[in-house]
Amino acid sequence: xxxxxxxxxxxxxxxxxxxxxxxxxxxxxxxxxxxxxxxxxxxxxxxxxxxxxxxxxxxxxxxxxxxxxxxxxxxxxxxxxxxxxxxxxxxxxxxxxxxxxxxxxxxxxxxxxxxxxxxxxxxxxxxxxxxxxxxxxxxxxxxxxxxxxxxxxxxxxxxxxxxxxxxxxxxxxxxxxxxxxxxxx
Numbered sequence: 001x002x003x004x005x006x007x008x009x010x011x012x013x014x015x016x017x018x019x020x021x022x023x024x025x026x027x028x029x030x031x032x033x034x035x036x037x038x039x040x041x042x043x044x045x046x047x048x049x050x051x052x053x054x055x056x057x058x059x060x061x062x063x064x065x066x067x068x069x070x071x072x073x074x075x076x077x078x079x080x081x082x083x084x085x086x087x088x089x090x091x092x093x094x095x096x097x098x099x100x101x102x103x104x105x106x107x108x109x110x111x112x113x114x115x116x117x118x119x120x121x122x123x124x125x126x127x128x129x130x131x132x133x134x135x136x137x138x139x140x141x142x143x144x145x146x147x148x149x150x151x152x153x154x155x156x157x158x159x160x161x162x163x164x165x166x167x168x169x170x171x172x173x174x175x176x177x178x179x180x181x182x183x184x185x
Contacts, residue, residue, distance in 0.1 A: 007069040009043045017044070019076055033079045039064045040071055091140065095133055099144045102126050115165065 012020070023029050024037040035056045042052035049061035049068070058064065070078035091099075102125055107114050114121050119138040126132040126141070164175050 007065065007072055009040070009068045010072050012040075012044050016076060017041075020044075023079065030081070032081055036067055036079045039067060043068055091133075091136075091144070096144050096147075098131070098133065099126065099136070099141055100148055102129070102132075103141075103145060103150075 020037045020041050023033055024041055026034060035058060039052045039056035039058065042055045043049065043064065047055065049064040051061075053059065053061045053064045056064070067078060099122075103117060103122060107117055107121070107125070109115055112121065112125055117125075119141050122141055123136055123138050126136050127134050163177070165172050166175050
């Protein structure tokens with residue numbers, strides 16, 4: 001026998017019901033969002049929390065009860081994954097955008113000493129900038145770039161194979177590798 005829920009689900013609006021149906025059928029939404037939408041729809045049809053959990057592929061009706069309580073307070077935002085514990089993020093959205101802004105800027109050979117960014121060169125540029133981040137680490141830069149969808153390994157195609165520009169005492173010289181064509185194939 002199931003117990004009476006502490007927080008019964010409030011009546012869904014038509015827009016909320018349509019959104020939950022759409023999310024529950026989606027193949028593009030995160031799996032956790034789909035499960036939560038299925039559980040909320042099951043509860044709205046009169047299922048117990050335990051039955052709704054079973055239909056959504058979860059084990060505990062208590063989790064569904066907590067989801068219902070969050071949904072009553074926050075609406076569709078209750079489907080989103082919350083911070084799972086651990087250390088809080090140090091950098092704000094502005095600082096993350098500042099890292100991305102600096103990454104997307106083409107480096108100046110004279111000022112930055114490079115034609116392309118590496119993580120350590122990007123860290124140095126961010127630390128020196130007047131509106132920069134004086135304590136940013138290469139790991140933080142990597143994590144921000146990774147969250148933004150950049151893959152550092154795929155973006156390393158910054159020069160032609162077999163050709164490179166090198167600094168010499170007389171200026172910049174173009175150096176060619178005689179085996180460059182063989183390396184391309």
